[in-house]
Amino acid sequence: MANKKLILQIDFRSGLPIYTQIVNQVQAQIASGILQPDDQLPTVRALAEELRVNFNTVARAYRILDEARIISTQQGRGTFITESLPPKATERLRREALEALTQRYLSEALRLEFSKSEIRQTINDQLKARNEANEPKE
Amino acid sequence: MANKKLILQIDFRSGLPIYTQIVNQVQAQIASGILQPDDQLPTVRALAEELRVNFNTVARAYRILDEARIISTQQGRGTFITESLPPKATERLRREALEALTQRYLSEALRLEFSKSEIRQTINDQLKARNEANEPKE
DNA sequence: AATGCATTGATACATTTAGTACAATTATGG
DNA sequence: CCATAATTGTACTAAATGTATCAATGCATT
Numbered sequence: 001m002a003n004k005k006l007i008l009q010i011d012f013r014s015g016l017p018i019y020t021q022i023v024n025q026v027q028a029q030i031a032s033g034i035l036q037p038d039d040q041l042p043t044v045r046a047l048a049e050e051l052r053v054n055f056n057t058v059a060r061a062y063r064i065l066d067e068a069r070i071i072s073t074q075q076g077r078g079t080f081i082t083e084s085l086p087p088k089a090t091e092r093l094r095r096e097a098l099e100a101l102t103q104r105y106l107s108e109a110l111r112l113e114f115s116k117s118e119i120r121q122t123i124n125d126q127l128k129a130r131n132e133a134n135e136p137k138e
Numbered sequence: 139m140a141n142k143k144l145i146l147q148i149d150f151r152s153g154l155p156i157y158t159q160i161v162n163q164v165q166a167q168i169a170s171g172i173l174q175p176d177d178q179l180p181t182v183r184a185l186a187e188e189l190r191v192n193f194n195t196v197a198r199a200y201r202i203l204d205e206a207r208i209i210s211t212q213q214g215r216g217t218f219i220t221e222s223l224p225p226k227a228t229e230r231l232r233r234e235a236l237e238a239l240t241q242r243y244l245s246e247a248l249r250l251e252f253s254k255s256e257i258r259q260t261i262n263d264q265l266k267a268r269n270e271a272n273e274p275k276e
Numbered sequence: 277a278a279t280g281c282a283t284t285g286a287t288a289c290a291t292t293t294a295g296t297a298c299a300a301t302t303a304t305g306g
Numbered sequence: 307c308c309a310t311a312a313t314t315g316t317a318c319t320a321a322a323t324g325t326a327t328c329a330a331t332g333c334a335t336t
Contacts, residue, residue: 017282017283017284018283018284019283019284043322043323043324044323044324045322045323045324053284054284054285054286055285055324056283056284056285056286057283057284057285059324059325060283060284062324063324063325072150072151073323073324073325074150074151074291074292074323074324075155075290075291075292075323075324075325076290076291076292076293076322076323076324077150077291077292077293077322077323077324078292078322078323078324079323079324082151094252097250098247098250098252098256098257098260099260099264101243101246101247101250102243102247102257102260102261102264103264105239105240105243106261106264106265106268108147108239109236109239109240110268111170111172112166112167112169112170112172112232112235112236112239113170113171113172114170114232114236116265116268116269118236119236119240119261119265120261120265122236122237122240123240123244123257123258123261126237126240126241126244127244127254127257127258130244130248130254131254155290155291155292156291156292157291157292181313181314181315182314182315182316183313183314183315191292191293192292192293192294193315194292194293194294195291195292195293197315197316197317198291198292200315201315201316211314211315211316212300212301212314212315213299213300213301213314213315213316214299214300214301214302214313214314214315215300215301215302215313215314215315216301216313216314216315217314217315
């Protein structure tokens, strides 16, 4: 299941940027189940050649999808569909995501035998530092 | 004590090079005492297979650690943790490890648009929960 | 026409993978 | 004990892959 040909139809006259069309169609194929988690996408250069497009354009599309956590681009390795996220981030799912993230962090920190006060201290310091550097909100 | 399984968690999506992640985690585990002088690390090929990574990538990490005198790679024999660093250096490594770990955690959490108070709350809740479950220490 | 912006293209680069060969050490079998 | 094989790290080359940066292009607004 990890090998599957990605078929995209680019309309060069549509007015829509090419990278947007790539983003949309990959998203659609994931939503429809054609593309599944861990599937590997074509390399930026391979897809670019197939679409007769500059590989930077494909890279841009991949970067957008990566930032949206839809795919995972890995330098030197390739590009893969990530585990499917719930389409709607309900409040409960949001909370679960943060709890999972925090649990991984604390498990690792405690495994490395950092004390709870050290952890609290570091968290506070860094949050404070980010306050001063960026928008002091919250 | 010279036999101990090295457990590394590589995040292929983190953007950090794989060899850097290996370096950081080995350093952290030495600083925390999980890995001790004369402990043998997995062979480059064994660790590579476990991490699903090319053995050159592991070799690169080992070479960096070797150049930093943190481990000793010995052709034909294996790689071993060197004698312990001065406590000063160990403490610095420990601190850096926690700061790096925390930074990654906060960056991810903030990127997902969790508020600082949400983060603080979740950290506190989970630390409290771990207190009650295990030995309430510190 | 001029300016500014978004898109695309060109180029150099960092990382990872792959393959091969080699040297040093250790394990094995006679 | 010795010869040989297997293990282990090292070195090197080449190719694949995504990344970063800036230039060129086209288009809209002024």
